[in-house]
Every structure is written in C-alpha cells, then in structure tokens.
Amino acid sequence: MSDIKIEKNAYHHGNLGARLIELGLEVLEIEGAEALSLRELAKMAGVSKTAPYRHFENKEIFLASLADEGFRLLYKDLLNARGNEPGSIGRMGKAYMAFAVSHPALYRLMSSSLLNRMPDSFKVWARKTLVLLSNTLDGVQNDENLPLNLHDTTAIWAYIHGLVLIRIDGLYPQDLNQPDWEQLAGTAFVLPSKTS
C-alpha cells in the first residue's frame, strides 16, 4: 500500500489502459483483490483519479479485463506444459495447479461470477482454455478445432478447478494433514464417465 512507486509522466500517458492492467496484476498478487481500487491504481500510474474511466467503463469491467488476461496467462502455461509426448494431461494438471498457487488472487478473480455478467468478448481466453483442455483430452493438437467431448472435459475441469480452489482458499481444515496437492493435480485426469 505504501512502498509502491508512483510514476510521473506527460499529460498523455501513452498506454494507460495496458499499464493499469499490469499494475492491477501486481496489486492483486501483493495485496489481494479487496485492496484493489481504481483510484490507487491511478495514483500508482501517476495519473488523476478518474483517468482510468477513459479506458474502462467501470470497475467491474476493469476486473473482467484482468480476469481475461489471467486466462491468457494460464492458457500460455498450459500450452507450454502440454508438449508432445504422452502424459501431457497430467502435466497440464500440475501446471494448472502451479498457476493458481502462484497467482491465487488472480485465479479467484478468474473464477468469480464476474465473467458471468460480461459479454463474450471478455471470455475469449477462458474459452480457449476450455477448448485446449478438451482437445488435449481427445488427443487433438489443433487448437482451433471445436471440442469433441465436452462432458468429460467439464468433469475434468471441475476436478482441477475445485482442487485448486480448495487449496488456495484454505478450505481444507488446517489442523489435518494436508493432502499431496501436486499428486492430486497430476492424477486429476481420470475420466469419471469412462469408469461408471
């Protein structure tokens, strides 16, 4: 809240919108979502308190932009983890977990009810992520295809999503032995529907 540098700039910042997203991600990681105010971000960017409204209609839309950016980053990590050899699904599970653990506040934002209220243009990367999961499941490497098996994909996504949230939200009782989160994330991808 106090030791974050304040920028000084010309009248026209040049790229305030993008800069606010960057700063927003920082604040999110360091101080959490509750501490994130547009006014403070504006101050950090060295700009007046209402300048952000020239780039984002309101706070909710700003947060939704942050969430979309989060899905872009997650997508990148998952793509990276996939590689070519078999077992990629397991690696993607671990990458998914790793992402959420290193950006907990961002991941929480991504999985809030925010995007629910937004037009599809804010769900570009969320959707791509789902498709990536689905295609990997089906052994498809072309990410532009439409997903084939959405039922199973949903089950698997739900599993890793819930696992990650239980962990980062500290829902698991602290006085019990913690489960092996990494291992659970790696074996995430056994299909319920294939065994029932």
Next chain:
Amino acid sequence: MSDIKIEKNAYHHGNLGARLIELGLEVLEIEGAEALSLRELAKMAGVSKTAPYRHFENKEIFLASLADEGFRLLYKDLLNARGNEPGSIGRMGKAYMAFAVSHPALYRLMSSSLLNRMPDSFKVWARKTLVLLSNTLDGVQNDENLPLNLHDTTAIWAYIHGLVLIRIDGLYPQDLNQPDWEQLAGTAFVLPSKTS
C-alpha cells in the same frame, strides 16, 4: 434495495446478532454479495448504522459468520440426502449441487478465501461437512468419527465443488450446449485414485 421492510423496535433489540445473519442471507440471495453492507442491514433491522459492531467486530467477521451458517445449512441438506440405502453418495452429490444453485451468492461466499483468514471457530460446519462426506464414502454412519480416507474425499469434494462453481459462476461458455449438470453431479463420486 428499496422494497425491503424496515423494522421498528425497542432500544434493546433483543437478538440483533441473529437477526443480522437472517437479513444477510436474504440480501445475499436477492442482491448478491457486492450489495451487502452492514449499514444497510442495520437500517433494515431498524437500528443505527453502527449497532452491528456490537455483535461483529468487523464486516469480514460478519461475512465469515454467514459462511459458517451456510455450511450448517449445507450439512443439513447433505445429511438429509444421505438416508440409509446404497447410492447415498450420488444423492448427496445432487443435493450439494441443488444447494449451491439455490443459494449461489452464499455458496460463493462459503468458498471464498474468507475462512482462510479466520480462526477455526468459524470453520465448525465446514469441517463437519467434510467429515460427513468422508464418512459416507467409507460407509461409516457415525458422524463423530474422524475421517479415514482424506485423499479420496478431497478428490471427490474437489470435483463437486468445482462443478458447482463452474455452473453458478457461468464459467462454462454460454454459447455451447450446457452439460447435464445434474447427471454430472450424481456421478461425481467415482474415485480417481481407485482407477489409476
């Protein structure tokens, strides 16, 4: 926000703490978590703006109390769904989904990072719920026992938790055919670890 009755009462309300929880649950369902302010609840209860602070140290603690109450209600529903015959795990999955769908804002609050920052006294019912799930899995009917198989229980909890959140947060792309959520919730309980 406007058509909610305001109560008139004597100086000493008698049970303001409990009344605020009730009103909080109402506001949560009707207007969502963002619209919930202690000041408005106080007004609804016919009491001055800072009276709530005599019962809850701060807003976060009030919200945590709401979340705990939520787990109590969920626990009750799950216990009800369990019954005695086999297949109870599937019924509990559906009951879990039904609870979240009819109290989405409350469920979101229950699964926020709030409880993370609270002492264990706010996690009484969250813990009981986990134990109930675990014991049902193991075929144990005595809910006072310690859970046996926390690894599998965590996996299953993660699955239903994630499924429910994906649904109520509208994370699933709206333009795709929606999966059969009920069916997914009912077949939630296939153990990953038993098939890998």
Next chain:
DNA sequence: TTGCCTAGTTGGCACTGCCAACATTATTCG
C-alpha cells in the same frame, strides 16, 4: 439506591466508485 455492564446512538473521518464540466493534446481532413 447505586453503580456497572451491555447494547445502541450520534458525529465524523478517510476512503471508494463514478458523474459533470472543463482542459489539453493528437489526429484527421478541407
């Protein structure tokens, strides 16, 4: 009766999102 304790009151501060009106710079086009 006295006096304490609990529950509730009023006033106020610092902060927030966001609106209206205005100022400055950049861009486009006659």
Next chain:
DNA sequence: CGAATAATGTTGGCAGTGCCAACTAGGCAA
C-alpha cells in the same frame, strides 16, 4: 497548413462505505 474534432486527462463533488470515539439508555446485581 490550419481548424475542427476526437481522444485522453484534470478538478470538484456527491453518495455511499467501513469503522472509530464519545456519549447514552436500560437491565441487573450488590
């Protein structure tokens, strides 16, 4: 080139919030 115009920022201000400090009303016990 110069002027209109659009894009981007600025200031002042409003209503709402959480929460603090100081005060008060009423119930209960000694």
